[in-house]
Amino acid sequence: MREGTLEGGRTLTVVDESAVIARVRSGEPEAYAELVRAYTRVALRAAVACGAGADAEDVVQSAFFKAYRSLGSFRDGSAFRPWLLRIVVNETRNTVRSAVRMRELAGREAMLLGAAEPLIPDTADPAAAAVAGERRGRLLAALDELGEEHRQVVIHRYLLELDESETAQALGWPRGTVKSRLNRALRKLERLLPDAPEGGEEHG
Numbered sequence: 001m002r003e004g005t006l007e008g009g010r011t012l013t014v015v016d017e018s019a020v021i022a023r024v025r026s027g028e029p030e031a032y033a034e035l036v037r038a039y040t041r042v043a044l045r046a047a048v049a050c051g052a053g054a055d056a057e058d059v060v061q062s063a064f065f066k067a068y069r070s071l072g073s074f075r076d077g078s079a080f081r082p083w084l085l086r087i088v089v090n091e092t093r094n095t096v097r098s099a100v101r102m103r104e105l106a107g108r109e110a111m112l113l114g115a116a117e118p119l120i121p122d123t124a125d126p127a128a129a130a131v132a133g134e135r136r137g138r139l140l141a142a143l144d145e146l147g148e149e150h151r152q153v154v155i156h157r158y159l160l161e162l163d164e165s166e167t168a169q170a171l172g173w174p175r176g177t178v179k180s181r182l183n184r185a186l187r188k189l190e191r192l193l194p195d196a197p198e199g200g201e202e203h204g
Contacts, residue, residue, distance in 0.1 A: 012038045017080040021071055029068075036064055039081055042160060043088050049155045050092040059095050063088040082162060082169035089152070089170065142192040150185035157182055 012034075023031035043063060047056040067087050074083060143151050156167040157178075167182075168175045 014077065014079050018076060021074060021076075021080070024068075024071060032068055035080060035084075039084055040064075042081065043084060046085050046088045046155075046160055047092050049159050050089055050152070051096050052092045055095050059091050060088060063091045066091065079166060079169065082166040085156070085160065085162070085170040086172060138193060142189055145192060146185055146188055149181055150188065153178060153181045154185050154189070 017035065020031050020034050040060065043060045044056055047059040047063075052059045063084065067084050070087075074080070143154060146154070152171060153167065156162045156170055157164070160170075162170060164175055164178055167173075168178045171178065173181075
């Protein structure tokens with residue numbers, strides 16, 4: 001099931017999210033499970049990509065609980081996913097700060113690949129799969145060479161596939177800040193990776 005989809009494959013739209021949240025607010029807390037089912041996968045990807053490691057599931061559970069407790073302050077008509085991911089990122093940061101920050105690339109990469117959708121079909125050429133895995137490994141290594149703000153903006157735009165507006169909401173930055181930091185981050189990645197995304201390309 002894709003991120004942001006309900007049972008049967010129907011996309012979970014902002015209207016759907018608002019309806020679910022309204023049901024929760026009106027005394028139907030079990031409706032919140034629809035949001036949990038729709039966004040657990042992308043929340044795990046965010047936690048792992050931001051360095052939660054083996055604590056990713058605990059981080060996500062805590063983030064969903066905090067989001068539930070904060071639904072009263074959620075702005076009606078807003079998208080739930082970037083709002084949730086902002087909580088996930090903050091919760092991950094708190095978790096990492098409370099432990100010794102030792103992010104081993106191999107373990108982090110394996111968890112990220114396990115939480116994410118496959119980059120290529122299972123029926124594809126094994127050699128192509130190996131190349132894709134190598135590229136992902138080099139990308140994660142290069143991300144570790146970036147500063148925290150540049151790493152976060154690349155993670156949200158490309159690994160979590162948020163558009164510019166959603167990235168701004170998730171990170172709590174103005175859109176102009178997202179654009180400028182993304183461009184600087186991509187220029188740095190271009191020096192580290194020959195196949196990095198183009199820095200001048202507009203996305204969303």
